[in-house]
Every structure is written in structure tokens, then in C-alpha cells.
Amino acid sequence: MTALDVKKIRADFPILDRQVHPGVPLVYLDSTATSQKPLVVIEALNSFYRTYNANIHRGIHVLAEEATAMYEDSRVKVARFINAPSARQVIFTRNTTESINLVAYSWARANLKSGDLIILTEMEHHSNLIPWHMLAFEGGVRLEFIPVNETGSLDMQVYQELLKQEPRLVAFTHMSNVLGTINPAAEIIRRAHAAGAITLLDGAQSVPHLSVDVQELDADFLVFSAHKMLGPTGIGALYGKLELLENMPPFLGGGDMIKTVHLRSFLPNSLPHKFEAGTPAISEAIGFGSAVEYLEGLGMTQVEAHEQEMIHYALERLEEIPGVRVYGPPAEHKGAVAAFTLEDIHPHDVAQILDRYGVAVRAGHHCAQPLHEKLGIPATTRASFYIYNMPHEVDQLVAGIYQVKKMFS
Amino acid sequence: MEDLYREVIIDHYKNPQYRGKLEPHDISFEDDNPLCGDHIRIDLRIDKDSRVNEARFDGHGCAISQASADLLTESIIGKSLEEIKTLNKQDILDMLGIELGPVRLKCALLSLKVLKAGIYGLGEASDDLVE
Numbered sequence: 001m002t003a004l005d006v007k008k009i010r011a012d013f014p015i016l017d018r019q020v021h022p023g024v025p026l027v028y029l030d031s032t033a034t035s036q037k038p039l040v041v042i043e044a045l046n047s048f049y050r051t052y053n054a055n056i057h058r059g060i061h062v063l064a065e066e067a068t069a070m071y072e073d074s075r076v077k078v079a080r081f082i083n084a085p086s087a088r089q090v091i092f093t094r095n096t097t098e099s100i101n102l103v104a105y106s107w108a109r110a111n112l113k114s115g116d117l118i119i120l121t122e123m124e125h126h127s128n129l130i131p132w133h134m135l136a137f138e139g140g141v142r143l144e145f146i147p148v149n150e151t152g153s154l155d156m157q158v159y160q161e162l163l164k165q166e167p168r169l170v171a172f173t174h175m176s177n178v179l180g181t182i183n184p185a186a187e188i189i190r191r192a193h194a195a196g197a198i199t200l201l202d203g204a205q206s207v208p209h210l211s212v213d214v215q216e217l218d219a220d221f222l223v224f225s226a227h228k229m230l231g232p233t234g235i236g237a238l239y240g241k242l243e244l245l246e247n248m249p250p251f252l253g254g255g256d257m258i259k260t261v262h263l264r265s266f267l268p269n270s271l272p273h274k275f276e277a278g279t280p281a282i283s284e285a286i287g288f289g290s291a292v293e294y295l296e297g298l299g300m301t302q303v304e305a306h307e308q309e310m311i312h313y314a315l316e317r318l319e320e321i322p323g324v325r326v327y328g329p330p331a332e333h334k335g336a337v338a339a340f341t342l343e344d345i346h347p348h349d350v351a352q353i354l355d356r357y358g359v360a361v362r363a364g365h366h367c368a369q370p371l372h373e374k375l376g377i378p379a380t381t382r383a384s385f386y387i388y389n390m391p392h393e394v395d396q397l398v399a400g401i402y403q404v405k406k407m408f409s
Numbered sequence: 410m411e412d413l414y415r416e417v418i419i420d421h422y423k424n425p426q427y428r429g430k431l432e433p434h435d436i437s438f439e440d441d442n443p444l445c446g447d448h449i450r451i452d453l454r455i456d457k458d459s460r461v462n463e464a465r466f467d468g469h470g471c472a473i474s475q476a477s478a479d480l481l482t483e484s485i486i487g488k489s490l491e492e493i494k495t496l497n498k499q500d501i502l503d504m505l506g507i508e509l510g511p512v513r514l515k516c517a518l519l520s521l522k523v524l525k526a527g528i529y530g531l532g533e534a535s536d537d538l539v540e
Contacts, residue, residue, distance in 0.1 A: 346447075346470060346472065347471075348470075348471035348473070348516060349414075349471045349472045349473070352413060352414075352513065364444065364446075365446065372446075378446035378469070407414055407419065408419070408423075408472075
């Protein structure tokens with residue numbers, strides 16, 4: 001296996017050349033929030049609008065045919081990327097959040113009744129909590145949570161106990177956006193199936209960074225966003241097993257999701273169009289296809305290996321700073337995300353001062369407020385790494401943290 | 410940017426002069442900035458002319474939010490409630506002596522929102538109080 005040529009990769013990302021303050025280059029350590037975009041993705045959007053912009057599916061003219069072909073070709077690429085058995089099992093949505101809401105509105109409302117149990121975890125992003133909260137308020141489903149233990153992993157014994165209550169759905173994150181924990185998805189899914197539940201895997205953080213194979217994992221639903229994996233904002237995907245998707249009622253109603261329409265009735269379209277009402281984000285979907293192609297070109301095994309190197313180095317450097325506490329499991333069990341606290345200095349102050357040195361990190365609860373409550377802290381500062389990050393950027397982060405310490409000492 | 414952590418801000422953050430609670434008090438209100446978990450409580454004692462006799466703030470959060478709370482608390486002692494109602498965003502920025510982007514502005518303005526919500530007797534410290 002050849003290692004990633006990061007210098008060459010960086011040349012593909014025009015934004016990495018910019019200065020964020022006069023004379024201060026950008027050190028982008030916020031890819032967990034959103035990744036930067038390579039030129040091929042930017043050009044895919046550009047070329048759509050410059051040369052073949054048209055609405056898809058119904059047009060007869062050349063532009064419409066080209067746009068439709070590119071849009072559907074992108075679906076094929078995304079399906080291949082996660083090893084979906086067929087492209088029609090990949091529904092384009094706005095993002096991970098919309099994909100989860102689609103399952104909550106369509107599958108859950110048709111299949112769950114009051115008193116039914118959904119198992120979630122304490123490390124979920126708000127996007128995998130609120131749709132289920134809303135369902136619980138409205139329809140009386142029950143929610144239980146797999147606890148996070150002190151090493152930042154899920155408590156599998158409690159999970160085993162919860163499964164005895166015959167849950168209908170287990171919805172969980174593959175990789176925590178705060179702790180970086182990579183959860184044992186295959187094992188969680190296997191046990192859920194054994195207990196008669198179906199599963200929703202939140203791949204917002206895992207699909208960009210790991211090889212995720214829906215058939216190997218036997219996932220029932222997988223949800224993810226393009227913008228965290230080099231693609232544009234406004235486009236994401238829902239993968240589902242064919243039988244589930246076929247039997248689900250439509251989500252949003254409108255054009256393109258129908259087969260025939262009469263004044264007082266309609267017949268829904270077949271998959272995947274049944275779930276894609278209205279004109280979709282066409283250029284973004286095409287850009288999504290370019291993004292997964294770019295990642296495939298690098299090789300996800302190589303991506304994983306590079307990120308392991310980065311997080312090992314980052315944790316080693318961060319943990320040698322007095323007053324820094326990094327949350328989550330050790331490097332070998334996590335993705336390339338390091339959420340930390342620095343003494344009792346508020347993460348907003350840390351992030352603001354780091355920005356002075358061009359270092360872009362995130363500060364806050366990262367849409368995982370319950371997890372922060374569990375950790376007993378209001379917020380963390382989070383540095384995250386991707387294919388274009390290099391060890392010297394970790395050094396710049398560390399130098400910045402020493403400046404913060406100095407200012408608040 | 411250099412100015413954002415000017416000495417006056419770090420100083421008021423580390424050594425606040427008006428941190429504490431007043432028991433009893435005439436007005437007390439508290440609220441959070443949901444974005445970052447900053448929390449501010451402000452207690453006031455009011456004299457018969459509707460002027461602030463004594464004021465204290467309490468809470469936790471970033472340097473900007475806590476320093477602006479200390480500066481604001483200091484500035485309102487002796488002011489009438491009617492005068493306080495006219496305070497706005499610019500008054501806080503003048504006190505801090507810095508410019509702030511939209512995200513950090515919320516940190517800086519939390520104490521004023523809490524103060525005004527308390528004086529008006531509102532249920533929550535909403536953004537339109539400081540526009």
C-alpha cells in the first residue's frame with residue numbers, strides 16, 4: 001500500500017493556498033464540520049452550469065438528457081462507493097439530517113406504534129436525536145440510550161440488556177463527531193438483528209474517512225452527507241435495503257415522485273424517485289459523484305492509514321501540553337478528531353486565539369449536547385484532520401495552544 | 410483581532426469586580442446562550458427613584474461574555490431603569506472597545522439581553538432586546 005501523497009493532494013484544493021489574515025496561511029482543522037473541496041468537484045458544478053444546465057428526468061432535449069445522465073451516473077458512483085447492491089437503493093437527500101428525518105417520517109410512522117422501543121446512544125449528534133424525540137412526543141415511541149463509558153466507547157453490556165426489551169430500531173453513529181470513537185457497527189447490527197430490530201447507521205463521519213460496505217455490515221439504513229467528504233453542501237444520501245424502501249410510503253409529495261396523478265389520487269413512482277420530490281440539487285449531486293470518485297482514486301484504505309498517522313501524532317503532541325485533556329478513546333480506536341479542553345479556558349476563547357494564527361478549529365458542543373452533559377463539560381475545542389492535513393499543522397495547533405495559555409496565565 | 414483580548418477584557422474576565430449575587434434583590438434574571446452554553450445571571454437593587462443602587466452578575470462562559478457582564482454591571486450602577494432600557498449593542502461594543510463578528514457578538518450581548526429581560530419582566534432574553 002502506498003501512502004497518500006499529501007503535498008500532491010493539497011495542490012488539488014485551491015482554498016488551502018489562501019491567507020486568513022495578512023501573512024497568515026490557513027491551517028484547516030475543521031473537516032469534521034465540513035471538508036474542503038478539490039478542484040474536480042468545483043469544476044463539476046461549474047461545468048454543469050456552463051455547459052449542460054437543465055432540469056432532469058422529463059426533458060427531451062440534449063441538455064436535459066446530459067443532465068439526467070450525469071445525475072443518475074452520480075447515483076451509481078455513490079452506490080458503488082458504499083457497495084450498495086443497486087443504485088436505486090441510494091436516495092439523494094439534502095444531507096444526513098434529512099435522510100434520518102425521511103426514515104423517521106416514512107418508515108417509523110408506518111411501522112411503529114405507541115410503546116415501541118428505539119435504541120439510540122449517548123454519543124449521538126442532534127440529527128440522530130431530535131427526529132426520534134419528535135416521534136416520541138407525537139407517537140409515544142420509547143427511547144433508550146446505550147451509555148458511553150469512561151473510555152469513550154459504548155457499553156455493550158447495557159446494550160445487550162436493552163435488546164431484551166425487543167426494540168424495533170437501533171439507530172447509532174458509526175463514528176462520534178466529538179470523541180472520534182469508531183463504534184463496532186457490524187457487531188451492533190448483528191445483535192440488533194438477532195433481537196428482531198432493524199438498524200440505522202449514521203455514517204456522516206465514517207463514510208468520508210473509512211471503507212464502509214453496507215453489505216458487509218448488513219446495515220438496513222445508512223445515512224451520510226456529501227459536504228463532509230469533499231462534495232458540495234445541500235446533497236446527501238440515504239441507503240436502504242430494497243424491501244424496506246419498497247414498502248415505505250413516500251416522504252415529501254410533489255413532482256418526480258409520482259407515476260400518475262389524477263385530481264383526487266396519485267400513484268407513487270418507483271425507487272429511488274419515490275423519495276425525490278421536486279427538482280433536486282442537480283449540480284450538487286453531480287459534484288457528489290466527483291467527490292466519491294476522487295476518494296476512490298486515493299483509496300479509502302490509504303485515507304484511513306493517513307488519518308491514523310495524523311491522530312496518533314496529534315494526540316501525542318496535545319497530551320504533552322500541561323492542562324490539555326483530550327476526550328475519547330486512544331488513537332488506534334478513533335477517527336482523526338481530537339476534542340479537548342484547556343484548563344478552564346472557554347473553548348470559544350481558545351478557538352478565537354487559534355484563529356489569529358490561522359488555525360481553524362471548532363468550539364462548542366458540536367451538536368452533541370447530551371454527550372457533553374455526560375462528560376460534565378459545557379463545551380470542547382475540536383481539531384479534526386483529513387486527507388490534506390500534514391503533521392506540521394498539528395505543530396501549528398500546538399504552538400497556538402501555548403499562546404492561549406500564555407494569554408490566560 | 411489583536412484587540413479582541415485586550416488587557417481590559419482579560420482583566421475583567423480574571424478579576425471581575427461585580428461578580429456575585431444579591432440577596433435580597435428587587436430584580437433578578439438569568440439566561441443562557443444556547444450556542445456555547447454561556448450563562449449569565451444579573452441581580453439588581455433599585456432605589457425609590459427607580460435607579461440601580463447595587464448590581465451583581467454571576468455565571469460562566471468565555472472571556473468576552475464574562476468581561477462584558479462585569480463592565481455592563483459596573484456601568485449601570487446609579488443609572489435609572491429608563492436609561493438602561495435605551496442601552497444597545499453599540500454601548501456594549503464601546504465598553505469593550507472592540508469589533509466583533511456575528512458569533513462572538515452573541516457572547517458579548519448576553520449580559521445586556523439578560524439585564525433588559527429582567528427589567529422588562531420578560532420570560533426570556535431575546536435578541537431583539539439589543540438590536
